[in-house]
Amino acid sequence: MRDDIRSWNRLPTVGHRHVLEVRTRNDRLPLPPGDETCIPFGNGRSYGDVCLNPGATVLRTRALDHLIAFDRACGRVTCESGMLLADLLELVVPQGWFPAATPGTRFVTLGGCVANDVHGKNHHDTGSFGNHVRSFELLRSDGQRLTCSAEHNADWFAATIGGLGLTGLITQVTFDLLPVSNPFMITQGYRFATLDEFWRLNACAEREWPYTVAWIDCTRHSGRGILFAGQHAPPQPELPPWKDHHRDVPVDLPFSCINSLSLRVFNEVYYRQKLPRGRHLTHYVPYFYPLDAVKNWNRIYGTRGFYQYQCVLPPQVSADGIADMMRQIAGSGMGSFLAVLKTFGSRPASGMLSFPRPGATLALDFPNLGEKTLRLLNRLDSIVASSGGALYPAKDARMSGAMFRRGFPQWEKMLAFIDPRFSSGFWRRVNEPEG
Amino acid sequence: MSNIIIFGATSAIARACTRDWIAAGHNLFLVGRNADKLEIMRTDLLARSTQGQVVEIATADLNDFSTHEPLYAKAAEVLGMPDTVLVAHGSLPDQKACEASVDLTMCEIRTNALSVISLATLAANLFEPRREGTIAVIGSVAGDRGRQSNYVYGAAKGMVDIFLQGLRNRLAKASITVLTIKPGFVDTPMTAHIPTKGALWATPNDIGQGIIHAVNHKRDVVYLPWFWRIIMLIIRFIPEAIFKRLSL
Numbered sequence: 001m002r003d004d005i006r007s008w009n010r011l012p013t014v015g016h017r018h019v020l021e022v023r024t025r026n027d028r029l030p031l032p033p034g035d036e037t038c039i040p041f042g043n044g045r046s047y048g049d050v051c052l053n054p055g056a057t058v059l060r061t062r063a064l065d066h067l068i069a070f071d072r073a074c075g076r077v078t079c080e081s082g083m084l085l086a087d088l089l090e091l092v093v094p095q096g097w098f099p100a101a102t103p104g105t106r107f108v109t110l111g112g113c114v115a116n117d118v119h120g121k122n123h124h125d126t127g128s129f130g131n132h133v134r135s136f137e138l139l140r141s142d143g144q145r146l147t148c149s150a151e152h153n154a155d156w157f158a159a160t161i162g163g164l165g166l167t168g169l170i171t172q173v174t175f176d177l178l179p180v181s182n183p184f185m186i187t188q189g190y191r192f193a194t195l196d197e198f199w200r201l202n203a204c205a206e207r208e209w210p211y212t213v214a215w216i217d218c219t220r221h222s223g224r225g226i227l228f229a230g231q232h233a234p235p236q237p238e239l240p241p242w243k244d245h246h247r248d249v250p251v252d253l254p255f256s257c258i259n260s261l262s263l264r265v266f267n268e269v270y271y272r273q274k275l276p277r278g279r280h281l282t283h284y285v286p287y288f289y290p291l292d293a294v295k296n297w298n299r300i301y302g303t304r305g306f307y308q309y310q311c312v313l314p315p316q317v318s319a320d321g322i323a324d325m326m327r328q329i330a331g332s333g334m335g336s337f338l339a340v341l342k343t344f345g346s347r348p349a350s351g352m353l354s355f356p357r358p359g360a361t362l363a364l365d366f367p368n369l370g371e372k373t374l375r376l377l378n379r380l381d382s383i384v385a386s387s388g389g390a391l392y393p394a395k396d397a398r399m400s401g402a403m404f405r406r407g408f409p410q411w412e413k414m415l416a417f418i419d420p421r422f423s424s425g426f427w428r429r430v431n432e433p434e435g
Numbered sequence: 436m437s438n439i440i441i442f443g444a445t446s447a448i449a450r451a452c453t454r455d456w457i458a459a460g461h462n463l464f465l466v467g468r469n470a471d472k473l474e475i476m477r478t479d480l481l482a483r484s485t486q487g488q489v490v491e492i493a494t495a496d497l498n499d500f501s502t503h504e505p506l507y508a509k510a511a512e513v514l515g516m517p518d519t520v521l522v523a524h525g526s527l528p529d530q531k532a533c534e535a536s537v538d539l540t541m542c543e544i545r546t547n548a549l550s551v552i553s554l555a556t557l558a559a560n561l562f563e564p565r566r567e568g569t570i571a572v573i574g575s576v577a578g579d580r581g582r583q584s585n586y587v588y589g590a591a592k593g594m595v596d597i598f599l600q601g602l603r604n605r606l607a608k609a610s611i612t613v614l615t616i617k618p619g620f621v622d623t624p625m626t627a628h629i630p631t632k633g634a635l636w637a638t639p640n641d642i643g644q645g646i647i648h649a650v651n652h653k654r655d656v657v658y659l660p661w662f663w664r665i666i667m668l669i670i671r672f673i674p675e676a677i678f679k680r681l682s683l
Contacts, residue, residue, distance in 0.1 A: 066476065
């Protein structure tokens with residue numbers, strides 16, 4: 001058993017019987033012996049067990065990191081599924097292109113972007129990653145290679161986007177980029193004192209800005225915070241200098257640095273940060289990927305790890321539901337370090353199990369304090385469930401089967417497309433009979 | 436713009452170097468065993484290139500020394516005169532299996548030392564009359580001292596180390612750079628079977644960056660990452676009477 005394959009929140013801690021490398025995109029799929037199942041594992045940046053397969057096999061895909069084609073004139077890329085978004089950015093940004101949707105870290109693989117149908121701060125404007133995928137190749141355990149797009153194998157296309165790696169191995173993917181003039185963003189921050197103020201501010205900001213996201217202070221009931229709006233900068237007469245700085249959390253901490261005191265202090269300081277007046281230029285790296293500047297930041301939560309919790313609530317009940325959740329969290333004293341609130345747009349997602357849908361999404365992280373934390377998350381679950389919302393599988397290590405089925409009504413349709421040799425810890429958990 | 440030949444081009448460290456070199460506008464000639472992997476690399480590098488560079492590939496079994504001269508000729512034909520050579524091929528022998536088999540031991544020495552010496556000799560003779568060029572060879576910290584756990588590999592890398600010292604001495608007059616690269620532990624497919632990777636492990640990209648820097652600055656010997664120079668200094672200083680009892 002190997003215990004070194006972990007997801008980013010270090011939960012759950014599980015052993016894998018086999019860790020197999022996918023060497024080239026043209027090879028047959030390496031399969032574990034007997035009828036043992038496998039799941040693709042990219043760069044381990046999801047939070048939870050969608051990328052884990054306890055007691056069975058993971059297929060590591062990082063060797064599949066080759067570019068296959070890059071049309072600089074129309075911004076279309078074909079690359080292997082193990083390529084990191086960070087590598088892609090280095091390649092395409094200097095050529096005037098940018099991914100149409102990007103998550104909050106650039107250390108994810110493109111295969112993972114498809115399999116989790118990731119979204120970014122511009123969802124209200126541009127949709128999620130799957131909306132920009134033109135085609136991909138799916139390698140099944142029986143050796144079959146399916147080229148999938150909205151036109152060919154359309155049902156496989158829909159099952160695989162957001163399909164959590166269960167339909168087979170995505171070997172290569174073709175997707176469209178957005179044109180940009182330079183690597184900089186024009187950004188503006190707006191402080192708000194209450195959630196009501198946030199909703200008003202957000203409605204205006206969404207009309208004006210393609211990228212919006214709010215940080216909220218969840219140590220307070222009021223829901224104060226800062227809304228960060230951004231857009232790609234138009235051509236500039238002169239660009240400011242920029243250099244990437246890295247910090248590191250070099251060692252595993254035996255305990256979590258996140259407690260009610262450090263949370264209060266951090267949130268107070270963060271809320272009071274000086275916001276530059278009006279619009280200003282920010283490089284895309286600190287704007288989109290602030291946490292990437294701290295290598296191994298997950299270590300601040302200690303060896304017990306942490307839970308991510310991201311939900312989406314339908315538009316008509318968002319305001320009440322989010323306020324309810326904020327009350328629960330502030331009351332528990334277990335506030336989240338970075339609570340992020342954003343509204344999704346109405347562009348329909350391409351995948352059967354895609355998470356993005358119209359409404360408001362709240363993302364939180366909680367140090368793992370065992371039962372106490374799980375009880376809080378269960379209370380949040382009941383708010384999400386009664387609002388008709390859903391939890392994000394890519395950030396989940398504990399949702400129940402009932403919660404999953406309620407949030408993803410197409411799950412039954414999905415069953416027909418799952419590769420018989422593929423499974424994950426997440427998938428078994430949400431499909432086991434309720435006891 | 437340089438013309439660069441890379442032997443063992445599909446190895447993880449060499450691959451990292453090729454991506455930097457293609458971004459810097461150089462032409463590349465890639466030599467490896469696996470035609471499929473080479474073709475995938477070529478497509479990747481051509482898609483990355485922005486200056487219409489040449490990327491050509493050749494498959495060869497470098498243990499067959501008769502392939503070496505024709506490879507240089509082919510590279511000169513498709514790229515123009517080469518000015519940098521990176522020798523990056525190698526294998527990580529199973530030490531226990533080598534102890535049980537003289538044939539396997541000789542075979543590993545052939546792969547990791549003799550073929551490298553052959554390629555370096557030909558490069559030297561190509562560059563010497565032109566009085567310019569760089570010969571970069573990936574050795575290993577394992578070549579600095581023999582240890583029970585991998586002395587066949589260590590002996591081969593040690594032979595390469597001493598050969599390159601002599602070659603550097605010979606070619607210094609012709610202002611040719613001979614670079615010995617000594618990586619420590621690197622997380623590559625060659626070491627994928629080793630499960631836990633601690634703080635001493637580096638990524639192929641880190642090593643690639645170090646190699647590019649060393650080539651650009653015409654260095655003689657580099658340890659990558661740098662701290663291995665200190666570790667190996669200490670290891671070399673341990674008296675043999677004590678060292679022989681250690682289980683390193």
